[in-house]
Amino acid sequence: MDDKRNLIIAVLLTGLILFGWPYIASTFFPTPAAVTAPAKAPASSDGATTADAALGSPAAAEKTISLTDALKASGRVRIETPKLGGSLNLEGAKIDDLLLLTHRTALAKNSPPERLFSPSGTKNAYFARFGWVGTGVTVPDDKSVWTPSASALTPATPVTLRWTNSQGHIFEIALSIDENYMISAKQRFTNTATAPVEIASFALLSRTGKPADATTGGSIFTHIHIGPMGVFDSKPNYDWGYVNVADNAGGEVKFNTTGGWLGFTDKYWLGALIPDQKVPVATKFRASGNIYQAQFIPTRYTNVAPGASTDSTARLFAGAKEMAVLNGYSKKLGIPYLDYAIDWGWFWFIAIPFFWILHWLFGLFGNFGLAIIGLTIIVRGFMFPVAQKQFASMAQMRSVQPKMKILQERWKDDKPRLQQEMMKLYKDEKVNPLAGCLPVLLQIPIFFALYKILLLSIEMRHQPFVLWLKDLSAPDPLTPVNLFGLLPFDPPTFLAIGVLPILLGVTMWLMQKLNPQPMDEVQKQVFSIMPWFLMFIMAPFAAGLQLYWVMSNLVSIAQQKWLYSRHPILKEQMAKEAEEKAREKAKAAT
Template sequence: MESQRSLLFFGLLAVSFLLFSAWQEDQAPKPAPAAVTETVPAAGTDYLPKSDAADVVQSAAAPSESRIIHFGNDVLSLAVDTRGGDIVDAQLDKFAATQGSEERFELLTRTSDFAYLAMSGTVGNDGADTRGRARPIYNAAEPVTLADGSQQLVLSYQDAKGVTFKKTMTLAPGKYVVNTLVEVQNGSTQPLVLEPFVQILRSNHEPDGGAFMAHSYTGAVYSTEEKKYEKYSFDDFKKRDLKLATDNGWVAMLQHYFVTAWAPKSNTDMLFYTQQAGDKAIIGAKTLPVTIAPQGSTSLSADLYVGPKDQDAMAAVAPRLEKTVDYGILWFIGELLFWLLKHLHALVTNWGFAIILLTLIVRGAMYPLTKAQYTSMAKMRALQPKLTALKERYGDDRQRMSQAMMELYKKEKVNPLGGCFPLLLQMPIFIALYWVLQESVELRHAPFMLWITDLSAKDPFFVLPVLFVLSMWVTQKLQPSTIADPMQQKVMQLMPVMMGAFFAFFPSGLVLYWLVSNLVSITQQLIIYKGLEKKGLK
């Protein structure tokens, strides 16, 4: 098959993918507005796991008003509401809200029109957070610094029966993991029945009414030993409630580049659940009902990860949590590309140059196939006179024409599809790299050089797309056309411009990869053509 037909075939495959993606917005989602805890009421009891309601139990020792407690480390700043002991704000101090901004990115937040909270407590017959009861207001001392540098916040509440509910939150230096220990000490004279829980609540829309990022999944995910990685979309919340018995795993809410996940450390059976409360989606985990004898106790320990989709950091929290970096159906190629990119970045300390080196490695590894491709194209062009003669000989007899062509290809040892395979092989690499650039938080706001200050966003001046068009045009000129059909000729001439128009809205890192790939391809063509000419093939 001649080169132009191969290029057209590849172009149509690429355009089908580009048409699917070009309309999507290629920038990080807008951060949630700053938390406004002073004017927004606390989360209601509708947000708590479903269980039997009981009479409200008020404590004379409990403070009458809630307050916000701030604590954190060098990478994470948290705000905890003493009413319920929920984390109502989480600011990622190493991540700008927008590129170049002094404002930090807020992952968890609570405002008048948007909520994203990490909640914990106890429900059941005797739970402090059971539906129908006013959520307890905890006593809280100021956070303390432990010997290892960790920050620790202790919240406690005692009801009128003498039952003590306690939460201890510990945050190590440099970590995005909040270890949360929920404890219940039964100081009453009667046994208690309750269920400790942890859950994530999120509005099922973007802040300020913004649309979800179509190219990145926003919604819930959970993992168990049986179901390794299961998405649970906001549409799923509206259709049915999840109820899944398990003894291990995690639940999470995902968005572009960031994740919030609870990983319970329970030795007992648990129930993973979801529920829809108005415009709020909730996913959580709770123990099965626990009976606590008088003077007895129970506890639930869970790690809360609230931070970027850092694969190494998440893998240390819970098995398979790193899978929240979703490279799509071609994840196995995406993981390999990211692994290689990360090691290249360690050498050159610039993600743009790492992409260039990755391109050189990929094109170098494909050189034998590329050589076979252009050799096949040259042989096909050499057969054109014979193919034309066969067409004149057999006319409209397509069956005999096809048989004669197959015999000619076999005799001349030419594979008519030899020019397509390297192009087809590049397509999954192209798609996988697209998702690597979209999903890898390491490339968020990553600069290259000069005007390219964010490889995950489009080229602001469209310089790379224009250079890409020129490189594609040069590639075409190196492959003189033998297409006689005027319509196909026009399509081929417009192909570089069409591809450039789509690439204009793609991440600049992806355009950089394809531009360098074209430049390497041009160089390889010149070398291969020179060798073929010495063998008499033009």
């Protein structure tokens, strides 16, 4: 078995993984049934049972209003941090205006910052709200107007919102925010009346519509989960997409959990509700029309005596999925698997260490492209001992090729006998035909892990390399189809082959020239077009991934040159084969 046959196996295995995994997963790892809240307790004391009636179903606004009008419609408290800007709405105590100040919508430096949250009634409304439900008490709703203790919420100045009902009950939400993306909410209810009250606090996220690249369900190797996601009883759950929730019974999915979190994960952004990690809560994803909600509420109401008060604490993460930030919150605040909002996929155990290496290299070089090149060299260095064994196996295989050719001629009409004789030859010559396959098998999970890193890392978003490569998270924009931009038209996507994909095809072709040519004509034809086929396939991918593959090919070529010098038998055999082919061509020409 030569290197070409190994590559065929790699292609087949890759196709099996890509297209066969969904069927395997649905058969052996079916989507678990949602866990519903228990209904044993009386309705008056079961928070999960009565919360729905108080919260109501998600409802779309009667008409869409502009963002400017929405921001002027009510009083607001400014939000000012190094990474977040915007405001919170005093009507309904909604956090509904958030801008990600360190992430812009486009490459230009004057591009506006990315908007994460927008007020209710706007085109892409997305907001969070903290509130209460209870019996025998009037609770604030989404129209209640709160009184703030300050005009701005900053890391140095918390803000307390206060609302009092007609019975004299006092509701307070003490909000604080850190330097990154975490907002903490301490909710306090004080019973100033003469009768006891049963009450429970809740938190919800509501968004209108869904991202264009939202997934319909769980993720597989090359896909990413975008949509409802949570961690329930220390188990990350990617099983529910927007469509799945809408199609489920009643348009909702319920889970009971102690600890964890839930929310909506986008490719680069996350909105997540985080309850007190020691309090049992009932969580839910809901869908109604194009409105989607995530919410949690304690499974039990709290009985508050006259003159007493009760507190609860919750958090809201609203920001970019920066790995170091997410990982820091998991460790510092004890929030399980918050970094799993980044869907690393099945090969997470490879992707996460590689990410940290890439992150370290980025800090070292200050250029993400150089970091990718450095990571490529590290990966290829790690694989070098295996590559040595592969070449040794290739040398052994090529040394028996003359005997193999004799067997093929002798038993060409008896395939079973040919297989038996080939196995006997391998045994007599102490050749393992599968030894050369190991590097290919190892490269598959490494490639998919790197694919995830380069696709999902917001750290690579809008990061330049050199010259025309201004964004390594986007495809290579320079294509000869329009003479590198000199002709005033944009070619179709399938024809927009950038410089990096072309280099990928060329370097793969050079690698093939260095490798022994397959004896089988079908294999020879397949691999003659493989470099150019992959050139088109890889063209729409992120330039960072293309850069990795081109650099990997160049390192492989250098390794092959050196290894050929260590295995002269292989080089001599290749020269003999080339001479034989030349003689055959000359004979055929005459």
